[in-house]
Amino acid sequence: MQAQYEDRQTGRAIAVRLTFLDQWLVIEREDGRELDRWSWRDVAPIPGDFPDGRMRVGLAADAHAVLALDDPDILLRRAHAAGMQQPAQREHRVRRDLPLPVWLVGAVLSLVLLVQFVIPAMAGMLAPLVPASWQARIGDQVQTIAATLLTRKDGNAQCAAPGGVAALKKLAGRLGPMAGTARLHVIDSDLPNAFALPGGHVSVTTALMDRADGPDAILGVIGHELGHLHHGHSMERVMRYSLSSALISMVVGDIGGGALAVGVSQMVESDFSQDQERQADAFAIDVLAQARVSPLPLARLFETIRTEHPEADGALVEWMGSHPTLSERINTLQRAAGGQTAGAVLEEGEWRALRDICRKPEGN
């Protein structure tokens, strides 16, 4: 019987004849030369709809070659006549006995279980094993992509106005050695957000600075993000999302750049676990206390966001309130409030310069 042998590596399709010999399905060219030989027991239908409407069979879902069949029933009848069992067909029947929705629900459930529970656990174990130099390199890459994705249309991709850079340095200096090797970035974005990435990257968006009533609140934000870095949450999250999106793109198929973009934006926008947020808040409170900066401006920034997005209290993304609820976090900060900030964190002009760090130089 005739079929088409499709070599998936070269993309070539060869017209072939199929015969059975013992347990083998023998695939011959039209001139009679043997091209391939498959163990019939291992031949199974390749799932999916093909544009030409023909059924494909192969040795496995990722077989190097598949057979396109005009009439699969002929193949099965021939196999039967040759005394072959038909495990491939039997498996196929078993699957059909369960209604399709059951299969779909089962598949989706196992994917959800993997993404929700197995991968986070794996990421938690694996993240500490990644050498620091690799972490930094991964963080650098994700930082570049995240900054590009979050920068608003017509925004400045390089927020580096000299006055603003100086103000940012002074801000980090206030944290002293606690800021460690942190690399601070401002992103010209309409989304109020802040995040940390491996390699010491801490980013704050202009939209978040616009909602702060002063530099003390931004120092609190930076302290919180340093907490995520200190506890290794950022690397864990990068791994979690890399593993999840790798898994999802394997299941959904190769969706290329789109999937990557979605993965990265999830990576910087999605929430950490409750405990991780509490740890980062506790770290921020410590850092602020040592810098003798009041945590109240940070609490007020949270309040502003809660007023703007009341629906976000206890849901949604990091700085628009993740769990633990924004209200709980505000309470924690207020309870920790250690009075007044000692000495201005930034002078009025410096704070203005920081907020204008994304302003493009005159003449552009």
Ligand SMILES: [Zn+2]
């Ligand atoms: Zn956080």
